[in-house]
Amino acid sequence: MVLKICFSSLLLVSCFSCSSNGTVEKTNEKGAKIQPTAQDLYIEHCSICHGSDGKLGAAGAKDLTQSKLSSVEVQKRIEKGKNGMPPMKELLGSKKNITSMTEYVLRMR
Ligand code: HEC
Numbered sequence: 001m002v003l004k005i006c007f008s009s010l011l012l013v014s015c016f017s018c019s020s021n022g023t024v025e026k027t028n029e030k031g032a033k034i035q036p037t038a039q040d041l042y043i044e045h046c047s048i049c050h051g052s053d054g055k056l057g058a059a060g061a062k063d064l065t066q067s068k069l070s071s072v073e074v075q076k077r078i079e080k081g082k083n084g085m086p087p088m089k090e091l092l093g094s095k096k097n098i099t100s101m102t103e104y105v106l107r108m109r
Contacts (some may be wrong), residue, residue: 038104
């Protein structure tokens with residue numbers, strides 16, 4: 001019994017440590033790192049809930065093609081989250097990524 005508990009907590013810990021640290025690393029054919037595009041970041045961090053076309057609505061996510069938020073509000077929502085929407089500031093890493101993600105989301109309409 002004790003062993004079983006130990007084992008499952010071990011599993012839990014290893015699950016946490018293997019979770020993505022948010023950096024999508026892409027390399028070109030020569031193996032050099034290239035900057036991920038907004039689409040890469042979107043597929044990596046957002047499509048699970050919003051779907052690749054923005055319409056999925058999983059976990060209560062809003063349809064991004066129907067969103068009426070201003071660009072400032074979209075950016076704020078991405079940075080800070082709301083209810084089931086997790087804050088994405090840390091994950092996206094840089095201001096540049098947040099700005100290009102905001103533009104990407106606005107283009108879905
Ligand atoms: C864990 C699921 C989840 C992930 C991952 C997620 N979202 Fe969301 N998102 C939500 C939910 C839930 C809402 C609705 C929040 C509310 O208003 O209650 C939402 C709302 C939004 C809104 C506001 C839409 C509106 O009109 O109110 C934007 C913009 C948005 N998400 C963009 C993104 C972007 C960009 C990413 C990736 C960087 C992302 N989301 C990742 C769940 C998620």
